[in-house]
Amino acid sequence: MSHYTAPIRDMQFVMRELAGLDEVAKLPGCEEVSPDLVDAILDEANKFASEVLAPLNRTGDQEGAKWDNGKVTTAPGWRDAYKQFTEAGWTAVACEPEFGGQGLPKLIATAVMEMWKAANMAFSLCPMLTNGAIEAITLSGTDEQKAAYLPKMVSGEWTGTMNLTEPQAGSDLAAVRTRAEPQGDGTYRIFGQKIFITYGEHDMTDNIVHLVLARLPDAPEGVKGISLFVVPKFLLNADGTPGARNDVHCVSIEHKLGIHASPTCVLAFGDNGGAIGTLVGEPNRGLEYMFIMMNEARFAVGMEGVALAERAYQHALAYAKDRIQGTEMGVRGGPKVSIIRHPDVRRMLMSMKSQTEAMRALAYVVAAANDAAHRSADAAVRAENQAFVDLMIPVVKGWSTENSIDVASTGVQVHGGMGFIEETGAAQHLRDARITTIYEGTTAIQANDLIGRKIAREGGVTVKALAAEMRGVLAQLAEQQGDAFVAIRKSLESGIAALESAVEYIVATYGKDIKAASVGSVPFLKLLGIVSGGWLMARAALVSARRLAEGSDDEFYKTKLVTARFYADHILSQAPGLSYAVVNGAAGALELDEAQF
Amino acid sequence: MSHYTAPIRDMQFVMRELAGLDEVAKLPGCEEVSPDLVDAILDEANKFASEVLAPLNRTGDQEGAKWDNGKVTTAPGWRDAYKQFTEAGWTAVACEPEFGGQGLPKLIATAVMEMWKAANMAFSLCPMLTNGAIEAITLSGTDEQKAAYLPKMVSGEWTGTMNLTEPQAGSDLAAVRTRAEPQGDGTYRIFGQKIFITYGEHDMTDNIVHLVLARLPDAPEGVKGISLFVVPKFLLNADGTPGARNDVHCVSIEHKLGIHASPTCVLAFGDNGGAIGTLVGEPNRGLEYMFIMMNEARFAVGMEGVALAERAYQHALAYAKDRIQGTEMGVRGGPKVSIIRHPDVRRMLMSMKSQTEAMRALAYVVAAANDAAHRSADAAVRAENQAFVDLMIPVVKGWSTENSIDVASTGVQVHGGMGFIEETGAAQHLRDARITTIYEGTTAIQANDLIGRKIAREGGVTVKALAAEMRGVLAQLAEQQGDAFVAIRKSLESGIAALESAVEYIVATYGKDIKAASVGSVPFLKLLGIVSGGWLMARAALVSARRLAEGSDDEFYKTKLVTARFYADHILSQAPGLSYAVVNGAAGALELDEAQF
Missing domain, CATH: 1.10.540.10 (Acyl-CoA dehydrogenase/oxidase, N-terminal domain)
Structure with a gap:
C-alpha cells in the first residue's frame, strides 16, 4: 500500500x-x-x-x-x-x-x-x-x-470536457469532420464521433458540459474552419436546471494501460437527430480558443509528470528504507541493512528525487511568471513574463512527463521483483505516467511548438535571454566555497554552452530546412528542460548555502545542496550529448526512404 | 494485431x-x-x-x-x-x-x-x-x-525450473533458509518456500524437474552453505516414469505487470512431510552450480531485451507506415502522409532500429565467443574468449534489457493515443519488457559483477584489450570517404575515450572505495554497452561500404550504413555524459544520511 x-x-x-x-x-x-x-x-x-x-x-x-x-x-x-x-x-x-x-x-x-x-x-x-x-x-x-x-x-456541480480528437484525426485537428448545422434559432445540431474524451460520461454530477470542435456548413477546409460549441449532456430548462437529455451518448470506454479509473469515452453526437449546442465566440475560431484551454491543460499535464515522479519517489523511498537485504557493501559478515544503504539504490533514489525537485522548481517558476503575465500592472512585465511562459509550457509539459516515465520505471526497479507484482502498486505509477507524454499533444508536438513558434519565429530572443540569465548564476556559484559548488558550476557551464549551441543550430536551420531542425526538436526540448532544471537547482543550492551561512541548521538546506550537486553530476552532465544529437543528428535520421525501413 | x-x-x-x-x-x-x-x-x-x-x-x-x-x-x-x-x-x-x-x-x-x-x-x-x-x-x-x-x-517431455528466491531473500542468496534433511538413503527431504518460480507449475508436461537451493543441517552460514537439489514434481518409478506425487505444491501465482501467460509461482516444499530430492554435485557448492545456470540465463534474458526491442520496433514501424495523419512537414496544404514521414517519428524509429541492431550484434558476437571458449582446441583461444564472454554477459543482460524498456516505451509513443489502448498491443511489449531488468539479477547486480569480478579483480585487462581492439576500427574508419564515416569515427573515438577514462576510474577506485566505484556501476554498464554497440555498428558500416564498393546494389548495406551513422550521432554521443557521471558522481550520491531522505 x-x-x-x-x-x-x-x-x-x-x-x-x-x-x-x-x-x-x-x-x-x-x-x-x-x-x-x-x-x-x-x-x-x-x-x-x-x-x-x-x-x-x-x-x-x-x-x-x-x-x-x-x-x-x-x-x-x-x-x-x-x-x-x-x-x-x-x-x-x-x-x-x-x-x-x-x-x-x-x-x-x-x-x-x-x-x-x-x-x-x-x-x-x-x-x-x-x-x-x-x-x-x-x-x-x-x-x-x-x-x-x-x-x-x-462550484463543481457540473463538470466539463474537451472534445477534439476523432478516429481519423488524432494530433491532426485539420482533419476534424464533426459538423454543426445552424437551426436558425441560435442553436446548432452537432453530428459526429469524438474519441479519447476524458470523463466524457460519468455518474458524479447532474450534468456534463461538453466543449466540442466542429465544422459549420460553409467553413473553410483545415484548421481555419473549425468552430467551438457548448453541448451539455442535459439541455438547460428556462430556470437553468438540467432538462431534456441531449443527443450525445457514450458509446464505449477504452481499456487502457493506466488511469483505469478515468473513463476515456467514445462520444457519439447526433445519432438521434442531432446534439443541440451553442457557438462559443466567433465561427471558425474554435481552434484558437481551444489552444487557450490547451495551454492550461498542457501545463497541468506537465504537473502530472512532477506529481507522478513525486509519488513514485515516495513509494520507492519507503520501500528502500523498509526492505532489509544484504550487508553493507564492503562489509563482509556485517548485519543485514536496508537497501537504501546500497550505492545503486541510493543512486536511483537520488536520481528520482533530484529530477522531481528540478521539475517542480521549473513548473512553479513558470506558474509564477504566468501570474505576472496575467496580473502585472506593467505591460512590459506582462509581455516579458508571457514570452517566458510561452517558451516554457512545452518544456514543462514535455520534459516533466518524459521524465516521469523514467522516474516511475526507476521506482519499479528499486522494488526489485516486488515492483513487477501489481499488488505492490509501483507499476501503477509507470502505467499511469505512460499517457502523459501522449495526451494534450505528444512530446513531438510540444517540441515542434517549442522550436517553431517559441524559438525560430522570434530568432531565439527569449531563450537566449534565459541562457544569459542562467549565465548570471555561474558568477554567483564561483563565489561559493566547496566541492559541491565547483561541481555544480562545471556542469551548469557546459550545460548552458550546450544549450546555446543547440539554439544557434535551431535558429539557423529552422527556416531553411524545417525537417532537419525538427529531428532535433525532442532532444532539444529535453536539453532545455535539463539545463533549466540545473539552473534552478543551482539557485536552490545558492539559497541553501546562504541560509546555512546565516546560521541555519536546517537539514532541508543541507539536503538540497547535496541534491543539487547530484543533479549536476548525473543529470545536467547529459546536456552536451543531447546538444550533439540536436546539431549533428538530422542526416542519419532523414536519409532512408520509407521502403528501406 | x-x-x-x-x-x-x-x-x-x-x-x-x-x-x-x-x-x-x-x-x-x-x-x-x-x-x-x-x-x-x-x-x-x-x-x-x-x-x-x-x-x-x-x-x-x-x-x-x-x-x-x-x-x-x-x-x-x-x-x-x-x-x-x-x-x-x-x-x-x-x-x-x-x-x-x-x-x-x-x-x-x-x-x-x-x-x-x-x-x-x-x-x-x-x-x-x-x-x-x-x-x-x-x-x-x-x-x-x-x-x-x-x-x-x-526432448521437452519434462520441463525444468530454477528455485532460488525466497520471500526474505530476493537478490541476497546468503539469506536462503530452505532446508534439506538427509534421509540416510541418499535422498533428502526439502522444507521451505520459494517465490517467483517461473513455470513452477503448469499443465503442459507430465513432470516438472525443480532445481532447488537449500541448506544442509550442518551447512555454514551465508552463500557457502547452500546446496543444490533436484526435486521432481512426480517421483520417478523404477522404470523412470513419473510415479508418486512429490511434496511440492504451487500455493499461488502472481498478478504481474506483464508476461501474464508465464505462471510465476509460489512453491511450498515439504508442507506434508518433506519433498524428496537428491543432491546435485557436492554439498555447499550449490551457488557455484547455480551461477553456471545463471550465466546462461542472464545471456538469455539479455536476448529478451534484443527480442522485445525487435518486436516493438516491428509493431511501431507497421503502424507508422500505415497511419495517415498530417501533411508533409514544410508542405502546406499537401496531401496527408503516413506518419513515418514526420521527422520525430522517423527519429524514434531509427532510434529503435539502430539500438536493436547494435544489441543484436553484441549478443551474437558474445555467443560466438562462447562457442570458441567452449570448443576451441587451443587453450589460449578458449581462455581469451571466456574472458570476453565473462566481461560481456552482464552487459548483454543489463544493457539490452534496460534499452528494451526504452525501446518498447518509444514504440508506445509512435502509436500516439492508440499506444495507450491495450487492444493495440504496443503497451504489452513495455509491460513484458519491464521484468527483464529485474529477474536473473537486477541491472545493479549485473553492474556489480561487471565492475568487481570482471574488471577490478583483473585490473581491467580484458576491458582494456577490448578498448584497444575498438581503437583498431578507428583507423579503418579514417580510410573511408563520406560524411557518414566522419560522423561515425568522431563519435566512436570520443566514446572509446569516455570508456577508457571510466575504466581507469573503476580500476583505481574499486579497491579503496567500493561504494564510490559502485555508484558508477550502472552508468558504466550502460556506457560499455553503448560503446560496444557503436564499435560493432562501425564494423557493420565498414563491411557494408566494402560490399557496396565491390558493386553490390543491396539496399540492406545502404540502410546499415545510415543506421550506423544514426547510432553514432544519437546514441553513441551519449557516452561522454555517462562517463562523466561514473567518474564524478559518487560524492553527491553517497553524502546524505538515511534520515535526510
Missing part, C-alpha cells in the same frame, strides 16, 4: 525562494495572499489529498470505471470523494471570483494541483478538464453561456 | 560478418554447420515463431495463466503450441548430443532463441528455464541424475 504526503517543505521553498511568492502576492488581485494563507491552503489540501484521494488510487486502478449500455459508473468511492472535493471548494481555487472562484494565484493553485495529481491522477483529471472548459467559456463565451454554465462548473 | 517476422537478413549479416560464423563452423563439433543448414534452421524457426507462437502472444497476455487449488492452467493454445515445439525438436537445439540434443553452436541457438522471445516472450520462458536446469544437471549431476532426467528434458 502506497501512502502519499505532500512535500510541503519543498513546495514552500520553491514558491518562496525560487518562484517569488512575495512578488506574486504584490500583484493586483493577490492582496490577500499571505504566508499564513498559503500555509493553511497547503495543509488543508495535503489532508484532502493524503486522506481522501490517495487511498482511492489503487482501488480505482483495480476496479476502474465501468461502462454499461451508455452509462459509466465510476470506481467505488469516486462519487463520494468528488462530492467532498466540491464541498471543500477545491474546484474553485484558481477560478474568477465573478463566478464563484477564489481567484488565487496560479502559483498556489499549481502546488495544490500537484497534490491532487500525486494522490490520485485518475481522479484529478476530472477537475482538470472542467477547468479547461471553464477557461474557454470565461474567455470566449457569451454572457448567457457564462451565466448558465460557469457558476455550476466553478 | 501485431505480427512478427524474424529479421533474418540482419541475423545472417551479424552471424556471418560480425560474429564469424565461418570460424565457428571450423570449431570441433561444429563440422556439420554449413550456410545451407543455417538458412534452413532460421527459416524453419521463423515459420514456427511467426505462425505458431506470435499469434498467441496477445491472447496469452489477455487470458494469462490461471491458478486453481494448486493447479495451474496455461493460456488457451499453450499446451498445443508446446507440444508442437517439442515435436519439432526445438527444445534440443543447443543441448549435448549425448542426451538427444542437436549440439548446435550457441551462435545459431541464439538467433533461434531471439525468435521465440520476440514472438512470444511468456512462452519462451519455459524452454529457457528448462535449458538452465539441463545445463546444471549436465555439468554437476550424477550419472544417475543425467540418465533419469536429461533425455526427457532435452
